[in-house]
Amino acid sequence: MLIAQLLLLATTAAGAPAPAQAVLGSAAPSPDSSAPPSPRPNPRPLVVWHGLGDTAHSKGMDQFADYVRSEFPGIFVHAVVAPTEGSPSDEQKAGWWGVAEELAQGGCDQIKGIAELEGGFDAIGFSQGGLFLRWYAQYCDGPPIKNLITFGTPHYGIAALIPCPEPPTLTCSLAARAAKAGIYTRWAQSHLIQAQYYRDPARMQEFLEQNSFLRDLNGEGGVDEGGGSGREDGGRGLVRLENMVAIAFRDDTTVVPGLSAHWATIDPLNTTHIIPLEEQELYRGDFIGLKRLKKAGRLHRLFCPGQHMDLGGEGGCGDRLVRKWVGWAA
Template sequence: MVFHRLLLLTSSLLLFSSETIGSPVLQLLAPQPRPLVIWHGLGDTYGSPGILEFISLVQDVHPGIFVHSIHLDTDLKEDQRATFYGNVDEQVDLVSEQLANITELEEGFDAIGFSQGGQFLRAYVERYNSPPVHNLITFGSQHMGISDIPGCRPWDLVCQLARRAAMGGVYSEWAQKNLVQAQYYRDPARMDTYLSSNHFLTSINNELAATANNTYASNLSSLSKLVLVLFLRDDTVVPKESSWFGSYAVPDDKALHNVADKTIVPMRLQPLYLQDWIGLRALDERGDVLLETCPGEHMQVTRDCWEPLVKRFVGGATTKYVVPDREVLLVQR
């Protein structure tokens, strides 16, 4: 109802203007689905068969939708390597420039982040958000970091080398600048070391009062919807509740440090949430944070899981009114 009233008001104002000053009558363009941006996960590439198939299926759901798959290198092997090696702050900066130079995205877009691509897209929203993200969906992402470095497939040499280097010195200066997973490794048993060494996750979660950025909160809370998807049988992301902004509690000196004895601190009990360091609480209290699940293991994104979310939160129609030689007016729903 509000949309239709806004539409009628916009039309009336423009028609009145054209009649009184002799400008050409406005032109109504056909509604188009809002564009979509995808950021793939660890070990994947922007043009892998799985990503290309997913894009095709999304285009079946929303005919005519423009989809951009983020790349850190146009060479597929180098793009895959960049999921293991690189400075994440620099990668997010590179992506912000990439998105700003795509004409189809200039009015904004919806976004889907797979695994680590989810927290990287959140970093984009908090730090740049120009062009702006409308709805953000993250699948199995590590918003509160990981407390273990996942294992690798036997034949994946690049992964094995990165994992070995990370396990050998995850909080070393070199690892925190060059190993992607190390930059969101958050060990609750070594919180002081994490807070003093980490540059990426502590930043996007505003965990350091001395460097806190209020823009992050205003940008994240500008989202229409933040959809957080957790995989119920995820044993790759440790703990899996990180996908919902959960984390292991910081142990006291007498606590046992095995997984069975660790307590999960859920999103709404996190200091990050309670003190609203990044705008998550404001977004949630509006009813715009949705906690969803997929039944399988990490990144087993079945159609039954992703399709209802893509139908609801991707590709909302955009309607444009154009007056020749004048600024384009945009009404979205």
């Protein structure tokens, strides 16, 4: 089963347009373009967190887990069920409605209770799921993530709501309507998951005052009583990772901007210009360790061709990246 086909249901459920056909292609050249390690006995476990609107054991996610097991015999794969012990309906609803930190903490507690993960694991986050796995890496007191791989994750937030699927679900429609009524109201910031990683560069004062999940995840801090901007430390940051592998999609129109997957953001003075990571205080001040990771050759910003979550066919971009970064010896 091709990796793109395995995740097609997840892509559609999340509101991204399903690709008309699989697009074959490779990741862009990068400093980490050496050949991947050969599969070895005793591969490290893998934790997977699904995207918006999907569930841990949807058909697509289960097939993806089976694909990984076929590639790396003996590997232990765990798909995070959020909320823990929730029904598929509960999981889908939780992707739209709730408190992001609480959902992430639930995943943390779940992972800590799994004996097979006690020695550490690699992790793959699909779109929104990558934010929750990053929260785990920065704040959870559980076993460490070794390689964190994210596909299309809006690490620096979204400047437009992720579109609902066609036809739209009631859950998505209600969430979108509520968000549009006031994205930075206290109610939205404590009830709507998308609002909690909505970062409008033209409304940074509101973002810093009202947001906590994404703001603190990136170490951007809040605004104190005197109006000055401080910053949280972003928990442990990301420097303890062996590798941070952030994958963007070249034609992504689901996440705006698509290069948020690489911590890039829209220039508020020129919305056609994207400000790269290196030109931002997040990097210059090394708020969460991205500068240290890059200097050590452990920050890998890669590309897949095509639209959001279009991972290509057999031997394509997603296939090669999974084979490269998963399955290392424990």
